[in-house]
Amino acid sequence: MSEGHALQRLARVPLLQRLATRGKPPLRLVAVARDHVTGNKAAGEQLLGGRFVAGAEAMDLAELDWSALGTSSPLAVELHGFSWLRDLAAATTREKGAALAEGLAARWLATHGEKIDPAWAPALWGERLLFWLAYAPYLLSRRDAAYRKALLNTMARAARHLASVGDEASPGLPRITAWAGLTASCLLLSSGTARLARAEGGLARALASAQHDDGGLMSRSPAEQAMLVDRLGLLRSAYAAARHDFPQGFEDAGAAALAALHGVTMGDGTLSSWQGGNEGSRAELAAIVEGCGFRARPLRVPRGWGYHRLSALGTALVIDAAPPPGAKLARVGSASTLAIELSDGQQKLVVNCGGAGRLAGSLPEGLAEALRTTAAHSTLTLADTNSTAILPDGSLGKGVTDVAVERSEDNDASRLEATHDGYVRGFGLAHSRALSLGNDGKEVRGLDRLIARGRKKLREDVPFAIRFHLGAGVEASPTADGLGALIRSPGAPPWTFRCRGAQLGIEESVVVDGAGQLRSTLQLVLVGEVSSLGGEIGWQFRRSS
Template sequence: MSGHEDDPAADGIEEGKRLIRLGGEKGLSLAERLQDRFHRLTWRTPIHTLRLRGRYPLKLIAVPEDPFFGDVARGNALLEGKLRFRGEERAIDTFDIARPDVSADFLDYVHRFAWLRDLSSVAPRAQAAPIAENLMRRWLHAHADTIADPAWRPDLCGRRLQFWAAHAPLILSSTDLIYRSRVLNTLARGARHIDRVADKQPIGVRRVATWAGVLTAGLLIPGGDARRAVGEAGIAKALALSVFDDGGIVSRSPRDQVALIRILTMLARTYDARRMVVPASIDAALARMVPALLGITHGDHALSSWQGGGPLTADELDRLVDGTGIRTRPMRQAREWGYQRLAAAKAVVIVDAAPPPVARVIDGGCASTLAFEMSDGPHRLIVNCGGARAAVAHLPPDLAEGLRTTAAHSTLVLADSNSTAVLADGTLGKGVAEVELTRQESEQASRIEASHDGYAKRHGFVHRRQLVLTGDGRELRGEDMLLPAGRRAPKRPQTPFAIRFHLGATVQVTQTADGLAALLRLPGGTAWQFRCKGGALGIESSVWIDGDGRPVATQQLVVSGEAAPGGANVSWALKRAA
């Protein structure tokens, strides 16, 4: 997977290439919000009800394969009569699907029927089918006849159609013909529901998922050729808007990237089940998205933590890539996806070198510009706190929101403020609008220099960060500079700053007697020395959200100081000592 990481030209990296990408808040306008609200209200009108009427299929044309393995713990919980998701658990027999008292993420898990994958991964059909049928009957009773949010939200409806099709043997094995007819009728009504609304969904996962549902119905419900033709055109357009040319999703969220890869792969297997050629737009998107995702993996082959996502485990990531059937290497430079990868020997450094995503394409975005993570082989040395959108449900709301801030990432924080405003409604506001990036490669080292303007208007400074990873992977040299932002003079005589380096969960840290350095010990005896110049070094507590969404107490190095109107400069280095 990483056999070409020592080839600087493998990604077509141009030395000294200057990359600029403009961002901005660009959230939904009031008119767009009102239009969306009005559209949802129309679902309950007689006209929409009439649109959902029609013939229902007696059976599906084919049953596609689900290429992905489910979560064993959640599957075993289902065998015990419980629904479990991210720290929440409800007994199936007493769970009120019509009026649930669970988190939105738990409810999405139920409504999209993703639990079918978990169940099928731990039990044979004879054991799993009665459990699936019981939950299906309860869901049909609560939601089949009432078209309302969130159960009939178009993207959930689209994903539900995919799971129903792939796991049809679990939900359609009953000899009860009335029940079978109701399942198939609801499936057909779901397809009609999303036929006309797919392009009204937000670009990204939600729009593509809705079109995937349209295509699944077009492929598997008899007489669906016209729907399939419309769906293929629709998903091609949706992918062009939702996925950058370099393969990254526009939300810049690894969590969304994983979700979209799964949706498209399931859709490709549906074409395989019909012995039909997968549309080029789907194949091409997957071929770009997998290497982009691998580009943000560490030496432990698990994901780094960006835009609210957690460190998807190596096993989960391996199963994901195996399911796609794509064999590729990690992408080192993603111009629009925005993550730069430096790799030498056992060291991997991943840098966020782009503005945060615009508000309309992500919920729960993070102000992480110019943050980095670093690993030495299987051990994470420097991390971001991560997990704002992937943590367990019982995480305190204030902590979950705090994970979105600049201070929760390994980068410079000026005047205890965010480089991009983090808003209470889950969106991002004003801040970083432009990032400039220069990358150079040689046999001796890989060098990145990047700057952002997130603090320019408020505090009069541009933050510039330089990172140099030596060719033997034994040293990372860094420099953080605060430069006067042209005519925008700093507004105070001294502006406090803090450069944060959140440490991996297995790192043991000891500060040296002179207070200018720290020794970082990894499992197995490996040690790295951190030294800095231009600020005071301290050690503070921190938190890291692990692969299961659980908070883990950790520590962080903090280099603090004050910037005069002329700016400030802090140099630092991480050097492998043993």
């Protein structure tokens, strides 16, 4: 039996008859939102071939058992959210894609449509509603009246459910997603108009509790920031389809979110790697930025978002100048304070090692934890100790609580100096990093200082290491005097590196690419010892031409 016939057979179950009779008929769509974001055509073609892939996980759709799938793995979450409808639409016509989309939706209804279970988690329903409403033509093409009514009535039930439990979603992006989905359903389902004000109020609260006033999420995750822009863009389309004015507060939140996202985007169009995330997909990020409907310039001087940006003539430098995110607002956090990423045009020169991001579970657990350490970021580590402790249960402990930042610009360079207190409690030393980027984009100067502070006094010298993890494909060779290195890459002119106050070594390293896979690379490592009096280490990256 073909997959199409199997899906049709599985869809024809008595349950659909019961689901079709729920609600207050006749239920209909007022309009269909248009998703302006182009999906991944290759992923869509895999779907048409009967295979669903999420990072290192894959599944044969003919063997998909919604009841056994669960909701914990990245693959399960992706499937349950139905965001893959976007990829399917990018790969085929509505006529061809509808058979697959409707078959999977019917099977989902048969398993989860009648009872409230983990698949009804508020964030999952929020995402599901956003994509079901945006791709309704792919889900409502068949002439089976029972199926159509079952789908619409289940969406209406979900909306009533979200109106009661939206605030039970985890704070941050999950709660925003839940309320955004409810708001879209109120605009586009004929039964939802009466709940619109409540939905808009819930979304406004969710944004206020999760988004800094500079637009950045309090989770400080660039990957989540991209999803925030996407969610608000989908909602914007729902307002347009329903011919309602998009509330100014949501417009402002979306534009600010996009500015913060631009602020952590490097010259190659991918993200800088922070808070357990990786660079992501260049094509996916570009599609979100182009299709979201918002417009903004990169956020250079943040407040709560914390990622400062220096840029000049194609050279971009991003520094994490804030404490790690609070445990309640971040699924994972990293001890990355004062780390940097540096790109020259489309070539990333200095990076952080990154993490699995949305594909959590694609990396071995021990490695995933190691990638959250200070040593996995391009900054200073004192005595092989994280600037913010990572506890055995994976949560963040004591460490950085305050980061002081001073910034200035003149005709010669952009300058920033930031100081954190993560090593004061244990070592009596504060870490300060001063950066300057020449206005010609050819030179980055850095000065790392360890400054005596607090009552703690070291009884003996302790070691330090300053690491600069190099981008994938970037090579480094030492200079004859051992105080520098020549840095070559396929995508940029050669750069030279020089240092003083430390011994320079070149060691192996790894980075996690946008697909969640490990790639081998190199790192520059400056090592030495520091006393209770403190010390300073100077360094410089300079483009050779």
